[in-house]
Amino acid sequence: MGEEANCDAVMEAGNGNGKAKENGHAVAAMPDVKADDAVVALADPRLQGISDAIRVVPHFPKPGIMFNDITTLLLRPGVFKDAVDMFVERYRGMGIAAVAGIEARGFIFGPAIALAVGAKFIPLRKPKKLPGEVISETYVLEYGTDCLEMHVGAIEPRERVLIVDGLVATGGTLCAAINLLERAGADVVECACLIGLPKFKDCYKLNGKPVYVLVESLEYEK
Numbered sequence: 281m282g283e284e285a286n287c288d289a290v291m292e293a294g295n296g297n298g299k300a301k302e303n304g305h306a307v308a309a310m311p312d313v314k315a316d317d318a319v320v321a322l323a324d325p326r327l328q329g330i331s332d333a334i335r336v337v338p339h340f341p342k343p344g345i346m347f348n349d350i351t352t353l354l355l356r357p358g359v360f361k362d363a364v365d366m367f368v369e370r371y372r373g374m375g376i377a378a379v380a381g382i383e384a385r386g387f388i389f390g391p392a393i394a395l396a397v398g399a400k401f402i403p404l405r406k407p408k409k410l411p412g413e414v415i416s417e418t419y420v421l422e423y424g425t426d427c428l429e430m431h432v433g434a435i436e437p438r439e440r441v442l443i444v445d446g447l448v449a450t451g452g453t454l455c456a457a458i459n460l461l462e463r464a465g466a467d468v469v470e471c472a473c474l475i476g477l478p479k480f481k482d483c484y485k486l487n488g489k490p491v492y493v494l495v496e497s498l499e500y501e502k
């Protein structure tokens with residue numbers, strides 16, 4: 281995958297192998313990886329349990345939004361562990377020096393992955409939460425703007441970093457995280473999310489970086 285600074289789509293949703301299920305999630309892996317790796321992920325029986333454990337709440341936080349609630353997955357330690365393990369199996373041995381987690385759901389999965397692969401954890405926080413000197417990246421949401429901040433000195437130039445969040449919708453948040461880390465000189469290896477919303481998969485703005493998603497929600501739009 282090239283690293284050109286454009287807004288090309290980089291997620292290959294399910295590679296056509298996603299399996300629709302009753303609760304509206306497809307078991308899917310959307311990697312920009314070797315075919316063999318993709319096959320392993322798609323055939324992995326743990327994906328079914330992960331998908332089943334995510335609750336979809338209609339019209340939250342506002343009408344029309346099908347909210348993908350991961351708190352139900354967190355109540356099931358075996359499934360929670362399966363999700364972390366799948367990420368760890370993918371990233372172990374890849375020379376990842378840092379895992380950067382996006383507030384808030386990236387703080388749930390990121391530290392466990394970081395510890396398991398022997399990397400440091402860097403919180404990317406919403407504005408005015410970090411006490412030290414920060415660098416900031418403002419990004420555009422569907423309505424309005426938001427901002428991510430990181431402590432200066434958290435990452436060293438050329439360190440290999442994995443970005444983790446719970447969910448990718450438009451990709452705007454991940455794109456801001458990539459920009460922030462690259463401005464600090466980091467080498468962004470990949471972005472990893474538990475859930476991808478397929479509604480947006482053709483318009484991701486990820487600066488040419490791959491995104492790896494365990495399950496795809498099919499119930500976003502009603």
Ligand SMILES: O=P(O)(O)OC[C@H]1O[C@H](OP(=O)(O)OP(=O)(O)O)[C@H](O)[C@@H]1O
Pocket residue numbers: 382383384385445446447448449450451452453454
């Ligand atoms: O791909 P995007 O369109 O940028 O959207 C994805 C972002 O939206 C959600 O965060 P949210 O702002 O809801 O904050 P939270 O995780 O703190 O609830 C999600 O956790 C991602 O960070």
Ligand SMILES: Nc1ncnc2[nH]cnc12
Pocket residue numbers: 345346347348349447449477500
């Ligand atoms: N549909 C959704 N469910 C959970 N979190 C989200 N963040 C953005 N869209 C979301």
